[in-house]
Amino acid sequence: MRNVSVVGIAQIPVEKASTRSLRQLGAEVTIAAMADAGVEKVDALYASNMLSDELQGQKHIAALIADEAGLTEIEALQVRAATASGAAALRVGHLAVGSGEADLAVVVGVEIMSQGVASPALSKALDAEREVADGATLISTNAELMRLYFDRYQVPDDGLVNFSLNAHRNARHNPNALYRDRTISARAVKNSRIIHAPLRLLDSSPICDGAAALVLAPTEEARAYNPQPVHILASSVSTDRFRIEDRQDPLWLEAAHSSSQKAFRQANVNIDEVSFFEVHDAFSIMSCLLMEAVGFAEPGQGWRLAEDKKITLKGEIPISTMGGLKARGHPIGATALYQACEIVIQLTHRAGKIQVRNPSVGMMQSVGAAATTVITHIFSA
Amino acid sequence: MRNVSVVGIAQIPVEKASTRSLRQLGAEVTIAAMADAGVEKVDALYASNMLSDELQGQKHIAALIADEAGLTEIEALQVRAATASGAAALRVGHLAVGSGEADLAVVVGVEIMSQGVASPALSKALDAEREVADGATLISTNAELMRLYFDRYQVPDDGLVNFSLNAHRNARHNPNALYRDRTISARAVKNSRIIHAPLRLLDSSPICDGAAALVLAPTEEARAYNPQPVHILASSVSTDRFRIEDRQDPLWLEAAHSSSQKAFRQANVNIDEVSFFEVHDAFSIMSCLLMEAVGFAEPGQGWRLAEDKKITLKGEIPISTMGGLKARGHPIGATALYQACEIVIQLTHRAGKIQVRNPSVGMMQSVGAAATTVITHIFSA
Numbered sequence A, B: 001m002r003n004v005s006v007v008g009i010a011q012i013p014v015e016k017a018s019t020r021s022l023r024q025l026g027a028e029v030t031i032a033a034m035a036d037a038g039v040e041k042v043d044a045l046y047a048s049n050m051l052s053d054e055l056q057g058q059k060h061i062a063a064l065i066a067d068e069a070g071l072t073e074i075e076a077l078q079v080r081a082a083t084a085s086g087a088a089a090l091r092v093g094h095l096a097v098g099s100g101e102a103d104l105a106v107v108v109g110v111e112i113m114s115q116g117v118a119s120p121a122l123s124k125a126l127d128a129e130r131e132v133a134d135g136a137t138l139i140s141t142n143a144e145l146m147r148l149y150f151d152r153y154q155v156p157d158d159g160l161v162n163f164s165l166n167a168h169r170n171a172r173h174n175p176n177a178l179y180r181d182r183t184i185s186a187r188a189v190k191n192s193r194i195i196h197a198p199l200r201l202l203d204s205s206p207i208c209d210g211a212a213a214l215v216l217a218p219t220e221e222a223r224a225y226n227p228q229p230v231h232i233l234a235s236s237v238s239t240d241r242f243r244i245e246d247r248q249d250p251l252w253l254e255a256a257h258s259s260s261q262k263a264f265r266q267a268n269v270n271i272d273e274v275s276f277f278e279v280h281d282a283f284s285i286m287s288c289l290l291m292e293a294v295g296f297a298e299p300g301q302g303w304r305l306a307e308d309k310k311i312t313l314k315g316e317i318p319i320s321t322m323g324g325l326k327a328r329g330h331p332i333g334a335t336a337l338y339q340a341c342e343i344v345i346q347l348t349h350r351a352g353k354i355q356v357r358n359p360s361v362g363m364m365q366s367v368g369a370a371a372t373t374v375i376t377h378i379f380s381a
Helices: A022-037 A061-068 A085-099 A118-123 A138-153 A161-171 A186-191 A219-224 A254-267 A284-294 A302-307 A324-328 A332-347 B022-037 B061-068 B085-099 B118-123 B138-153 B161-171 B186-191 B219-225 B254-267 B284-294 B302-307 B324-328 B332-347
Strands: A004-011 A044-048 A075-080 A105-112 A194-196 A209-218 A230-239 A276-278 A361-368 A373-380 B004-011 B044-048 B075-080 B105-112 B194-196 B209-218 B230-239 B276-278 B361-368 B373-380
Touching (some): A004 A085, A004 A219, A004 A332, A022 A209, A044 A061, A044 A085, A044 A332, A061 A105, A061 B230, A075 B085, A075 B230, A085 A105, A138 A284, A161 A302, A161 A324, A230 B061, A276 A332, A284 A302, A324 A332, A332 A361, A332 A373, B004 B022, B004 B085, B004 B219, B022 B061, B022 B105, B044 B061, B044 B332, B061 B105, B075 B085, B085 B105, B085 B209, B085 B332, B085 B361, B085 B373, B118 B138, B138 B194, B138 B284, B161 B186, B161 B302, B209 B219, B209 B332, B230 B254, B276 B332, B284 B302, B332 B361
Antiparallel strands (some): A004 A209, A075 B075, A105 A209, A230 A373, A361 A373, B105 B209, B230 B373, B361 B373
């Protein structure tokens, strides 16, 4: 397989409720990413979205976005893996360009969560018959993981607070973040509403609308499109037992471990060469468990990375550098494409006040349900 | 890209209403296709389904089926293109194995349409804001195409009847067909209930349940798994303007034309080398228009292929050789995988009484909505 690079990016500012439609947001970032790459045509478009079936009554979104963007007679497919769908679409774009079947591909993610009630549709990431039927939701599942973690490792009540504070601090300087105007305090996190004990509102990422896109090209031709291409060193998907209940240890996210191990091998990179990590911080506990599964901390020690400020921009392993899911926002199907755009911005030194110092390798992870599916990408400039 | 072959197949008999669940059917054909290939592990699983979000309250089906089949730590993704989703998943399996990223991949399609009311969810293949909002459904859209076609070309009322008769005749000898026990007459078709004028019940494929799967491997290693591998010569996706209303001629299916042209080039095959064609006969009018768009008939002449019996097993271009969508059944997300299994059976001379004589090249098409997306695959033994 030939190597693949990102030659164009586009994102719209994440909003609480967009006034525009799914097709408009999807087409806008598609066209903008193509303009960023200086191209007017592509061979393929891979689209990601999780909730449009329920919230917009719309399937067939890849062809819909392609049409709205003025693209026809192209390969247009939707790719899904629940809340990891954006990374799933990126993986297929990587396969299409890497295989030589496409010379230019757009990967676009879009989600409008503000129309209707997103939570029941989000829960369909879980097992309908054996989890949702028993009342489980993504929120209750993460709350349960948090409770187990706090109990097993005797973590203080405010042990995860710094994950949220770090994300919000970084989001202030990201013009595309939802919470660019909001600073929060440890006290605010600790006093925020309990949405599912012990999980509080400010342990959670917000419901929001957004869209982001990338253009991919073969690395050998990348500089013809962009003077600063960013290269995909690894793109790997892994799964665990579907339900947490069926796993040996609920606090060990095996899919995150195996996906990152595969990615390190593909990229020929060691974990200590990773300059920053765009973690899937849909919930603080998920950040904490992912840091452990990937290997940035020993089991039970992930929360100390936050506590000890090792996750800040100047820390050992900066995470959520442009606000993360927590504060940039988590418009589900678009989220991984935002992460990828942010990695491109960091690796090309365009992040301004939230620039990671001299980054050489950027890594991102995207999580489907409670880490049933985990998708890892590694990039370098 | 390296060449890719089919080294294992499995299908369950299509049923009006299965007593088993989505995960059970999906896992059963996954395991059976792997057994057919003689393998116990695969690197990747690509799943197809269109309606589980609404009808089973279940997203994340690739990981769900993988888990149920005893596969973890693999790449598992769902691929969609509305009613062409099965072929979309096959395309991504083709990319994964072709690129070298996977050495063995399962492609599995499953659909259970008997739980709940499928039609509103099916309509989401159309444009929610500009078609469904005005009352359009897949049935009304095909009825409108039929009316336009009959008017423009002065086709007699029973002009398309032979498409249904041919499909039902062939289904009788396919043990996996839904209507293997039902023969129908021209009179029965003509007198069947009008479901949306001028479209009658027996112009339409049935609502049903089913699952089918394939195992893909690199062609150079295919004989290690199967003494009779079948090779994928082409896998191509194309799109048209999303809505029929935006197309220059509603009766010309440009995506079917461009997808088949791309496929003929990829396969280095001429149209007259195609031994048989598994057409997307969800509606008789769709068969007719596809035959014209691919080039088996001139515009306005597709119906005469059926009328003149050129589509029968001994005709110039046999179609729906094992019953087609019309009579084998059309469990949406599984349909293209059934088509692919049938092509493998035909090309390896295992079709018994419905064997096409000396087939060398089998072709299939899968249609998303009213040919907004069309996916073409070409195979040879």
